[in-house]
Amino acid sequence: MTELTYRQALNDTLRAELTRDENVYLIGEEIGVFEGSYKITAGLLKEFGPKRVVDTPISEEGFTGVAIGSAMLGLRPVVEIMTLNFSLIAIDQIVNHAAKMYGMFGGRVKVPLVIRTPGGGGQQLAATHSQNLEVWYAHIPGLKVVAPSNPADAKALLTAAIRDDDPVLFLENLGLYNTKGDVPDGEQVAEIGRAAIAREGTDLTVVSYSRGVVTALEVAEQLAGEGISIEVVDLRSLRPLDRVTFCESVKKTSRAVVFEDDMLSYGVGAEISATIGEAVFDWLDAPVRRVAAAEVPLPYAKPLELAAMPDAAALTKVIRETLAASGYRK
Amino acid sequence: MLRSTVSKSSDSEVDLLDDRDFVQLIDADGIRHPSPTIDQWVADVSDAQLADLYEDMVVVRRIDVEATALQRQGELGLWPPLLGQEASQIGSARALRDDDFIMPSYRENGVAYCRGVALDDLVRVWRGHAHGSWDPSEFRMAIPAVIIGAQTLHAVGYGVGILRDGADSAVITYFGDGATSQGDTNEAMIFAATYQAPVVFFCQNNHWAISEPVGLQATRHISERAPGFGIPSMRVDGNDVLAVMAATRIALDRAHNGGGPTYIEAVTYRMGPHTTSDDPTRYRDADELAEWKAKDPISRLEKYFESKDLLTDELKARVKAKADSVAAEFRAGCIGMEEPTIMSVFDHVTIEIDPVLERQRSQYAAYLANFEGGE
Ligand SMILES: Cc1ncc(C[n+]2csc(CCOP(=O)(O)OP(=O)(O)O)c2C)c(N)n1
Ligand SMILES: [Mg+2]
Numbered sequence: 001m002t003e004l005t006y007r008q009a010l011n012d013t014l015r016a017e018l019t020r021d022e023n024v025y026l027i028g029e030e031i032g033v034f035e036g037s038y039k040i041t042a043g044l045l046k047e048f049g050p051k052r053v054v055d056t057p058i059s060e061e062g063f064t065g066v067a068i069g070s071a072m073l074g075l076r077p078v079v080e081i082m083t084l085n086f087s088l089i090a091i092d093q094i095v096n097h098a099a100k101m102y103g104m105f106g107g108r109v110k111v112p113l114v115i116r117t118p119g120g121g122g123q124q125l126a127a128t129h130s131q132n133l134e135v136w137y138a139h140i141p142g143l144k145v146v147a148p149s150n151p152a153d154a155k156a157l158l159t160a161a162i163r164d165d166d167p168v169l170f171l172e173n174l175g176l177y178n179t180k181g182d183v184p185d186g187e188q189v190a191e192i193g194r195a196a197i198a199r200e201g202t203d204l205t206v207v208s209y210s211r212g213v214v215t216a217l218e219v220a221e222q223l224a225g226e227g228i229s230i231e232v233v234d235l236r237s238l239r240p241l242d243r244v245t246f247c248e249s250v251k252k253t254s255r256a257v258v259f260e261d262d263m264l265s266y267g268v269g270a271e272i273s274a275t276i277g278e279a280v281f282d283w284l285d286a287p288v289r290r291v292a293a294a295e296v297p298l299p300y301a302k303p304l305e306l307a308a309m310p311d312a313a314a315l316t317k318v319i320r321e322t323l324a325a326s327g328y329r330k
Numbered sequence: 331m332l333r334s335t336v337s338k339s340s341d342s343e344v345d346l347l348d349d350r351d352f353v354q355l356i357d358a359d360g361i362r363h364p365s366p367t368i369d370q371w372v373a374d375v376s377d378a379q380l381a382d383l384y385e386d387m388v389v390v391r392r393i394d395v396e397a398t399a400l401q402r403q404g405e406l407g408l409w410p411p412l413l414g415q416e417a418s419q420i421g422s423a424r425a426l427r428d429d430d431f432i433m434p435s436y437r438e439n440g441v442a443y444c445r446g447v448a449l450d451d452l453v454r455v456w457r458g459h460a461h462g463s464w465d466p467s468e469f470r471m472a473i474p475a476v477i478i479g480a481q482t483l484h485a486v487g488y489g490v491g492i493l494r495d496g497a498d499s500a501v502i503t504y505f506g507d508g509a510t511s512q513g514d515t516n517e518a519m520i521f522a523a524t525y526q527a528p529v530v531f532f533c534q535n536n537h538w539a540i541s542e543p544v545g546l547q548a549t550r551h552i553s554e555r556a557p558g559f560g561i562p563s564m565r566v567d568g569n570d571v572l573a574v575m576a577a578t579r580i581a582l583d584r585a586h587n588g589g590g591p592t593y594i595e596a597v598t599y600r601m602g603p604h605t606t607s608d609d610p611t612r613y614r615d616a617d618e619l620a621e622w623k624a625k626d627p628i629s630r631l632e633k634y635f636e637s638k639d640l641l642t643d644e645l646k647a648r649v650k651a652k653a654d655s656v657a658a659e660f661r662a663g664c665i666g667m668e669e670p671t672i673m674s675v676f677d678h679v680t681i682e683i684d685p686v687l688e689r690q691r692s693q694y695a696a697y698l699a700n701f702e703g704g705e
Pocket of ligand 1: 600
């Protein structure tokens with residue numbers, strides 16, 4: 001075990017995969033000389049040279065499309081899109097091409113592509129630069145969408161994504177890059193599509209992913225001080241979605257709250273709560289609740305931005321309400 | 331070499347796009363080079379008017395320096411400096427007619443100044459107090475576009491609207507060298523040519539797209555692309571305010587008279603960081619900056635005035651007084667800005683608030699009311 005930041009875990013993993021497989025290469029805006037807007041590719045151009053770490057023109061659709069073409073040939077491109085927001089310019093290439101090729105070519109062409117990109121607000125980047133659009137991609141058959149919440153998962157899921165033969169959207173979060181955690185040494189390959197119990201508990205299940213898990217764990221720790229036992233499920237993958245893990249958790253706790261950074265309407269939480277309603281309704285002691293963002297373009301002013309984003313206080317409040325609604329007593 | 335011909339509605343013709351046709355009227359040493367084809371477009375610009383352009387550039391540089399300082403002092407979240415690009419912005423903006431519309435990127439604060447946008451509104455967005463600082467219809471200028479290249483298409487749409495109205499105004503869209511790689515920007519050129527929209531494509535080639543040198547976007551002059559789309563093009567010294575004004579007037583004259591789109595590559599240099607979050611010493615040579623300092627748009631005009639004994643104490647005092655007063659007003663306006671209320675988070679999502687948001691809003695108001703004194 002080594003304690004690493006989320007950023008360093010990603011950087012180490014890219015280095016390890018570039019070393020292991022010469023077909024792996026990195027491509028994107030400002031990832032070489034500049035080492036990436038968030039320094040995830042620090043040092044890699046120097047080590048691997050411009051054929052393996054490719055700086056491109058300012059054109060997301062361009063470099064995503066080019067990466068797809070090279071993946072059809074058997075290369076394993078790892079695309080960096082500066083932020084998830086700019087993936088909208090490449091969305092046709094991702095949704096209509098990367099995700100469809102395997103099917104529409106009759107299973108004869110694989111697209112072993114990874115798109116790494118950070119989402120999330122809270123960085124004072126304003127409405128067009130702060131979105132959580134992962135559910136757009138999680139909706140699409142043919143894509144995989146993974147969203148690690150900690151450095152160990154960042155390593156194991158990125159390794160798995162690069163080795164996976166399907167296109168994978170690898171969702172990072174601007175608010176996670178500096179977070180630290182223990183990372184197992186040596187090769188670690190996660191199973192894509194497997195959720196994790198991030199904290200065990202008995203009274204209520206909080207389901208979350210990516211940065212939301214960090215907040216959920218903080219809240220669980222706080223409430224433990226009052227004798228309330230929260231179980232936190234970290235989805236880790238939004239497609240494929242591991243429905244079993246959170247449903248089993250709800251069977252145990254009988255209460256569930258979804259904590260998500262995206263919008264309430266048609267968000268990740270809608271899928272989770274519908275699944276719980278369909279699969280384990282009889283175990284529920286209270287309605288499943290969702291804590292999500294205010295449905296507004298995210299403001300730029302820090303206090304307004306924070307007001308619009310779901311936070312620990314909002315999660316705590318909804319947990320208490322859910323416990324009260326079910327007649328919970330310590 | 332590609333050539334396209336641009337004719338002034340009335341008289342002689344200008345051949346465009348040739349290496350020899352790099353439009354420059356005042357060089358880095360302040361020497362005025364007569365041009366048989368271009369001079370007529372700025373024949374009316376007297377030395378007194380040139381002094382006004384000089385004043386604009388000095389004032390805009392001062393605003394820019396002041397804004398950078400305000401950011402460093404924690405008064406602004408971010409600022410995209412225009413240091414070095416004053417001539418490109420002032421020369422083009424001062425060529426516009428009042429009814430011409432501007433679709434800018436995020437760096438055109440000098441253009442906004444020329445449009446009469448209130449000084450505090452220049453930084454309202456960057457201070458985080460509002461998403462839209464000014465009313466675009468009042469100033470005929472949209473607010474900053476931060477998704478690279480998108481505004482070029484909006485310019486074409488606006489231009490098509492002008493044609494439909496039967497009006498004779500034009501649209502100018504500003505974008506950078508980096509933006510020329512985006513699909514949107516290339517598609518905008520196609521649409522502008524197809525519909526012969528009255529659009530001026532004004533590319534400020536400041537040599538950098540954050541950390542990427544222009545060579546990564548284009549292996550030849552950026553201006554060479556437009557003719558392939560059927561759009562006549564000019565390459566102009568973007569640090570020469572007079573040449574920029576001439577080129578923009580040529581393009582606007584075409585647009586105002588049914589001549590369709592024109593492309594201008596203003597060759598300039600971003601002397602500062604990309605934004606206040608950036609440190610350009612990490613990726614570019616000090617030599618390059620020094621080379622461009624020698625081509626500074628403001629000092630070349632001073633040299634020009636000096637050579638004509640026009641850089642008088644009076645002019646210097648006038649310009650300094652103006653810059654000082656603008657800077658003081660700008661700073662006070664920024665710091666004294668009224669803060670938005672927390673509940674304004676729910677404003678301006680749709681014209682009428684929908685039930686889901688209304689519910690969120692009232693729940694949030696109730697939540698805030700739990701705390702002493704509400705908000
Ligand atoms: C679609 C999109 N991709 C990437 C970015 C990030 N970004 C912001 S400014 C910039 C560079 C733009 O360079 P250029 O067009 O030359 O304009 P300049 O900043 O030099 O004025 C980039 C890549 C963005 N805002 N939008
Ligand atoms: Mg540029």
